[in-house]
Amino acid sequence: MKYNKKKNKCNGNRERDYGLMNPTIHDIAKRANVSISTVSRVVNNPLAVREEKRQRVLEAIKELGYEPNPFASGLRDRLTKTIVAIIPDIANPFYASMFRGIEDTAREQRNNVMICNTDRNEERFFEYMRYFKKKKVDGIIFASDPLKEHYYKGFEELNIPVVLAATKSEDHLLPYVKIDDYQAGYDAGMFLIRNGHKRIGMISGPKSDPIAGQPRYEGFLASLKKYERLADDSVVFGDFQYDSGYSGMGKLYGKHPDLTAVFAASDEMALGAMAFLQRRNIDVPRQVSVIGFDNIRFSRMITPPLTTISQPIYEIGKEAAMLLYDWIENRDTIPKGKQLQHELIVRDSVSNRNT
Amino acid sequence: MKYNKKKNKCNGNRERDYGLMNPTIHDIAKRANVSISTVSRVVNNPLAVREEKRQRVLEAIKELGYEPNPFASGLRDRLTKTIVAIIPDIANPFYASMFRGIEDTAREQRNNVMICNTDRNEERFFEYMRYFKKKKVDGIIFASDPLKEHYYKGFEELNIPVVLAATKSEDHLLPYVKIDDYQAGYDAGMFLIRNGHKRIGMISGPKSDPIAGQPRYEGFLASLKKYERLADDSVVFGDFQYDSGYSGMGKLYGKHPDLTAVFAASDEMALGAMAFLQRRNIDVPRQVSVIGFDNIRFSRMITPPLTTISQPIYEIGKEAAMLLYDWIENRDTIPKGKQLQHELIVRDSVSNRNT
């Protein structure tokens, strides 16, 4: 009774400043001469309402430009229309490009995507997890580090779809989108071999990294062993960052001053290696060739322009987001992951020793 | 009556699966033996409640791990708890760093920030504007290009707070956060002069750019004129990107092969200039010195490491976001903008000619 009066008064008020106000489910109901539940049904379960009314409602929705209020439905505990991208650092161009892929498909779905920069810090990761328990999100794209066991546990608690981008899980079957890192490492080695290099070194990522570390390392080794090139002790391990590339090249050069080519598992490490060489007045590529990995924006801007393995990083993000939405829409079938193709970008940092 | 019964039943239910459940304001209230209004006050306006009770409430909040439900408050106050960052491209490290500043303060406010990459494309900008008219946002940080007149018109329609980051508006008084670009250009010129350079060139941004273009150009000119160094026709104009730096250096070198130093209005253009020189076997910095602008992540990773003017870009983002939140909270007083300090980062790309 009292309730009803209030409601009417409320609607009455709203009519006045129309156009400014966002139409609600009530406005649509009135316009279409149905009840709010009918409107709600049309939106959420269209088949449950008679054709004729459905049309009326649909029309009213169009005319008034109705969009459900995400806070109201969020409060009621449904989808929040936002997904999360967990990445190490958006200021890293590699992840930034991936993010653009994610973002573009999210926009197509009229969805929001929230960035979480972990800075590779576990504490921050779990902080986010706690936050998500409150403020629900529909799904997660995880692109930070290899997926550790307790990270997985965190996801499990949330009980929402998670897909992996440029990484994968050994023990759990979460869908992932990535390239074939083993093959890519193999290809890098082969490229050097085909260019006549005999003594080849590598600056690898950490062996403990089951994605960008070990596979690239092993693919590379395989190519070398096949042609009986130098191997094993001509490999040094870094953390993908510039400084470890610089110092890694230093170690390598100390042990094997006769190296003619080096494969770095990231472009940043390749930059570091080149910096070391150039500061020692060792010419790249004439004396030592360098091949990188990632094809970041700046790899073409340095001197000499860097030959590198390109990951289709934008597409990885895009594909991962699409998989995620598939899963969100159809909660009970886990989508299958995908392998995307890498590509060798030939620029000027590798010399041909065959001639 | 009926109401009360329901409430009790509900709370009764909740007690059981505690630990799993997120505590609400009601749970805190009960625990602290106060009303929910008091709890709400403690959270939003602590000074309005007596010390003793406040402590009790605070303690209960700690113990139960209460966090306000953003959906509920969003529903109440019509704020969407999301702001928008309009930038050219998140894959550009300059904007990525700014974004991190924005994001970090947004997170403090338990807010979401949505990225809009315009790619410097007007069409995309207005697409976003249309989107915002539907799905409201609380405020905007604009960091894309100079603010054109019809962009401003777009904002006006939305009728929400907008603050400018690393840019400003000539005609409208939107708050902005930026450095003093004129002074920065002046400082760059002075640094070259103090290092004994006599014939100095510049690769500027477009003169039509009233922020990163003209002021840096004029500040630079002012320093040169003061000491009667070469000026005017030793300036060439680019678009801040790598390629224009490369070709710009080409033009400059064609006209003035005797130049000993060049100031580039962006690090990317500086990279381009260095690439041109190095490919001509002109040594940097021995034969030609280069100073850049921005201090992007990679400026220290090239050979030689780039001397440059550093914008506190993270802080610019952070400060802009804080201004925006001030404005959102207090809709009727436009906050005043801020000028932040730039800094000269001396590395190895400028030689000293005095000795």
Next chain:
DNA sequence: TTGTACGCGTTATCAT
């Protein structure tokens, strides 16, 4: 099939 009314958690208003 359709409509009514309650509850989600919070804040603001109004009494006290």
Next chain:
DNA sequence: ATGATAACGCGTACAA
């Protein structure tokens, strides 16, 4: 200073 309660917009159990 504190407490009761309406209202925000939506979804859904239940009634019709």
